Amino acid sequence: KAGVTQTPRYLIKTRGQQVTLSCSPISGHRSVSWYQQTPGQGLQFLFEYFSETQRNKGNFPGRFSGRQFSNSRSEMNVSTLELGDSALYLCASSPRYDSSYNSPLHFGNGTRLTVT
Amino acid sequence: DAKTTQPTSMDCAEGRAANLPCNHSTISGNEYVYWYRQIHSQGPQYIIHGLKNNETNEMASLIITEDRKSSTLILPHATLRDTAVYYCIVRVGIMNRDDKIIFGKGTRLHILP
Numbered sequence: 001k002a003g004v005t006q007t008p009r010y011l012i013k014t015r016g017q018q019v020t021l022s023c024s025p026i027s028g029h030r031s032v033s034w035y036q037q038t039p040g041q042g043l044q045f046l047f048e049y050f051s052e053t054q055r056n057k058g059n060f061p062g063r064f065s066g067r068q069f070s071n072s073r074s075e076m077n078v079s080t081l082e083l084g085d086s087a088l089y090l091c092a093s094s095p096r097y098d099s100s101y102n103s104p105l106h107f108g109n110g111t112r113l114t115v116t
Numbered sequence: 117d118a119k120t121t122q123p124t125s126m127d128c129a130e131g132r133a134a135n136l137p138c139n140h141s142t143i144s145g146n147e148y149v150y151w152y153r154q155i156h157s158q159g160p161q162y163i164i165h166g167l168k169n170n171e172t173n174e175m176a177s178l179i180i181t182e183d184r185k186s187s188t189l190i191l192p193h194a195t196l197r198d199t200a201v202y203y204c205i206v207r208v209g210i211m212n213r214d215d216k217i218i219f220g221k222g223t224r225l226h227i228l229p
Contacts, residue, residue, distance in 0.1 A: 004159070035219075043160070043203070043219035090159050104150060107159030 002027065004093050004108035012114045018079040021111045025072050025093030031055075032074040033105065034066060037088040049074055078113075086115045119143070120204045125224040134191040136223050138204030141185040148207055149180060151189045153200040154222070160203060163189065199227045 005024040013019050025032050033048035033056075045058040049068035066076040072093075078085055089112075092105035121139040128134040140149060148167050152160040164171055164178045166187075171178045177190040191198055203222040 042221050045218060092159075104162035104165060105152075105160075106162065107152075109157070109159045 004091060004106050006089075006091050006108035006111050008111060009109070010112050010114075012116065013081050014116050015081055015083060017081050018077065019081060019113060021076045021078075021089055021091075021113075023074045023076070023091030023093075023108060025074070025091075026106055029093035029095050029106070030072050031094045032068055032072065033092050033094075034074070034076050035090040035092070036060070037090055037110070038086075043090070046076070081115045083115050086113060088112050119206050119218060120220050122202070122204055122220060122223045124221065125226065127226045127228055128191075128194045129228050130196060131193055134189075134194040134198065134225060134227070136189040136191075136202050136204075136225065137186065138189070139186045140204070140206050143184050143206050149178065149184075149187050150205050150207055151176070151178065152203045152205070152219075153198075153225075154203065155200045163202075194225075194227045196227050196229060198225065200225060 004026055007022045011019060023032055031048060031050045034046040035043050036046055037043045046060055046064055047054055047058060047066055048056040052068045052070060063079045066074060068074045088110045090107055090110045092107045094103045094105050119140055119142060148165050150165040151163040153163055154160040164173055164176050166178045166180055168180060168184060178187060180187045201222040201224050203219050205219055
């Protein structure tokens with residue numbers, strides 16, 4: 001089974017620009033969550049999507065947004081980029097059964113975003 | 117804030133068992149303990165999880181104390197490839213809108229040849 005795929009792997013943008021990152025979950029997984037990882041703050045939860053709906057959100061400004069498509073693929077968008085947005089952005093998928101789940105998260109290898 | 121506390125770093129000799137502790141004193145009855153590890157430049161990799169019983173799989177063993185306030189991840193025969201940052205997190209079985217998945221800073225495990 002193919003793992004979680006994130007594209008692009010590396011990205012360089014300048015301040016003020018916007019960026020869109022893509023995540024394809026494992027086939028059959030319906031939940032996708034996004035994380036920002038920086039050396040100073042570690043792994044921070046951005047948001048989680050299930051069935052095209054945002055279910056949970058971390059403490060990030062509104063410049064960070066996302067969406068999920070009917071095939072469970074997800075995109076994350078950051079507008080008006082700031083230098084501090086330079087980070088590794090990770091996506092994870094899990095099956096997320098309807099009534100309960102204790103399934104592990106399966107992570108992609110991330111998109112490394114550098115803002116100059 | 118993370119719901120777990122882990123040592124910042126640990127060393128272990130190659131071939132020996134690596135025992136990584138995690139404190140989760142505020143864990144709720146419906147929260148599972150999960151362990152992940154992250155090797156440089158890769159995404160975190162799932163290792164093992166459990167609720168109250170000890171668990172074992174092909175990668176590791178998870179020992180959870182009876183009061184569930186702490187746990188230990190055991191890598192039985194550490195190799196150099198086990199050098200990574202290990203994260204312990206707690207996570208409910210049924211997510212609601214207020215639940216957030218919180219990773220702490222993890223433990224940087226160095227396997228020494």
